[in-house]
Amino acid sequence: MERTFVKHIGSIRATVIEMGTLVEEAVSRATASFLERSVDKARQVVEGDGRINALEIAIDKAVFEFLALHQPVAGDLRFIFIVQKMNKDLERLGDHAVNIAQATMSCATIERPMPVGQVPTMSSMARQMLRDSLTSFIDGDPQLALTVLEQDDQVDAINRSMTRETIEMVKKGVAGIEAALELIKVVKNLERIADLATNIAEDVIFYTQARDVKHHGNAAAPAA
Amino acid sequence: MQNSEQKPADKIVTENLNLFYGAKQALCGISLRMAPKAITALIGPSGCGKSTYLRCLNRMNDLIPNVRVQGSVLIDGVDVFGPAIDVVELRTRVGMIFQKSNPFPKSIFENVAYGPRIQGVKNRAELDAIVEKCLKDAALWDEVKDDLHKSALAISGGQQQRLCIARALAVNPEVLLMDEPASALDPISTAKIEDLILELKRDYTIVIVTHNMQQAARVSDATAFFYMGELIEHGPTSKIFTSPQNKRTEEYVTGRFG
Numbered sequence: 142m143e144r145t146f147v148k149h150i151g152s153i154r155a156t157v158i159e160m161g162t163l164v165e166e167a168v169s170r171a172t173a174s175f176l177e178r179s180v181d182k183a184r185q186v187v188e189g190d191g192r193i194n195a196l197e198i199a200i201d202k203a204v205f206e207f208l209a210l211h212q213p214v215a216g217d218l219r220f221i222f223i224v225q226k227m228n229k230d231l232e233r234l235g236d237h238a239v240n241i242a243q244a245t246m247s248c249a250t251i252e253r254p255m256p257v258g259q260v261p262t263m264s265s266m267a268r269q270m271l272r273d274s275l276t277s278f279i280d281g282d283p284q285l286a287l288t289v290l291e292q293d294d295q296v297d298a299i300n301r302s303m304t305r306e307t308i309e310m311v312k313k314g315v316a317g318i319e320a321a322l323e324l325i326k327v328v329k330n331l332e333r334i335a336d337l338a339t340n341i342a343e344d345v346i347f348y349t350q351a352r353d354v355k356h357h358g359n360a361a362a363p364a365a
Numbered sequence: 366m367q368n369s370e371q372k373p374a375d376k377i378v379t380e381n382l383n384l385f386y387g388a389k390q391a392l393c394g395i396s397l398r399m400a401p402k403a404i405t406a407l408i409g410p411s412g413c414g415k416s417t418y419l420r421c422l423n424r425m426n427d428l429i430p431n432v433r434v435q436g437s438v439l440i441d442g443v444d445v446f447g448p449a450i451d452v453v454e455l456r457t458r459v460g461m462i463f464q465k466s467n468p469f470p471k472s473i474f475e476n477v478a479y480g481p482r483i484q485g486v487k488n489r490a491e492l493d494a495i496v497e498k499c500l501k502d503a504a505l506w507d508e509v510k511d512d513l514h515k516s517a518l519a520i521s522g523g524q525q526q527r528l529c530i531a532r533a534l535a536v537n538p539e540v541l542l543m544d545e546p547a548s549a550l551d552p553i554s555t556a557k558i559e560d561l562i563l564e565l566k567r568d569y570t571i572v573i574v575t576h577n578m579q580q581a582a583r584v585s586d587a588t589a590f591f592y593m594g595e596l597i598e599h600g601p602t603s604k605i606f607t608s609p610q611n612k613r614t615e616e617y618v619t620g621r622f623g
Contacts, residue, residue: 214619215609217619
């Protein structure tokens with residue numbers, strides 16, 4: 142017979158996976174809405190954010206009760222510890238998807254939209270990082286989580302170059318300021334999505350290997 | 366002059382300790398080091414050998430028929446099973462507190478004074494001072510100072526256990542062995558015993574057997590996990606309870622067995 146606390150852990154895990162799935166879909170739909178200039182898809186993202194927020198509250202409650210009732214240690218403690226952090230990051234990921242969707246809706250009213258430049262590449266990378274980080278959590282796979290950490294610098298580099306290029310285009314009169322601001326907003330949100338995916342990957346490494354790799358890249362920081 | 370950065374020498378060291386009850390081996394090659402003035406918790410499921418191991422440290426197992434011990438138990442580098450060892454003196458230096466408190470059927474005062482009297486202290490003022498100090502060190506003085514001649518059997522279970530600790534302290538031990546000292550007590554008495562143990566660590570080396578893992582986590586500096594007579598893993602308590610190395614340790618501390 143399964144112990145009660147094991148069932149609770151299973152339930153929390155399932156809810157995190159559910160939230161991760163919704164977030165992944167929201168990010169995917171938001172980036173598609175921007176690239177396709179689809180206001181319908183953008184609206185779906187905004188309307189779906191309420192469900193993500195509700196799951197954040199539910200996970201917070203479940204974690205709080207688990208800590209009070211079960212006083213977890215070792216692997217269970219590390220699991221609950223990272224779930225708290227992932228919960229916050231997943232909710233923020235939902236917000237970033239909403240921001241991108243709102244940029245889509247703003248761009249719909251702009252007469253002269255900007256070329257999207259490297260946004261397709263950046264969005265593809267950010268989405269893949271998010272997918273891999275969530276898969277690494279589901280499978281308990283620290284090796285997959287490490288691959289996510291390795292990609293963050295590339296996304297950061299695209300963010301910087303796109304911001305520079307966009308500013309140049311505004312200065313040269315090639316692009317209007319409104320369109321440029323919305324494009325920079327999308328790029329910044331994609332960069333944050335990649336950062337948050339990296340956070341999740343770092344959390345998975347902590348959970349599976351008791352190694353804290355924050356701020357050190359792949360360095361083998363002392364175990365907990 | 367001693368290098369201040371040197372780690373102090375281990376207070377207790379067992380090397381390849383084996384113990385047999387007749388033909389049955391209860392301890393298998395236990396090698397463990399315990400730091401001075403620190404608290405080491407011994408955890409493990411029932412029958413794993415932790416209490417048997419504890420009793421080796423002051424040779425209480427000598428009192429059990431058909432017990433055979435191999436290996437060594439060193440306290441301050443001296444083997445307690447050596448030929449020159451006075452077992453009575455050993456048990457003065459290495460005191461023991463048991464799961465069920467066992468005060469003498471005497472007054473509170475006489476319980477604490479008994480040991481010093483046996484050691485030759487006759488002066489009344491000196492005995493008074495010893496009794497007061499030990500009852501204070503055991504966090505019991507304020508509760509009993511006006512009833513020192515009351516029977517020890519008339520006080521509560523938690524008070525009796527603290528009285529037993531005071532009794533052990535009265536003969537100036539260096540080590541205190543505690544075999545589930547709070548398992549028979551209510552939560553408030555347990556908390557008082559745990560607070561006391563944390564205070565005592567300033568002056569004494571403490572080894573505590575406990576079934577209560579949260580207790581081990583709360584009070585101890587180091588934890589040793591026993592299973593079926595073997596020492597499976599030991600280390601700083603924070604490490605054992607956050608990232609144990611051995612799968613069986615992980616399963617035990619997370620409550621998946623035992």
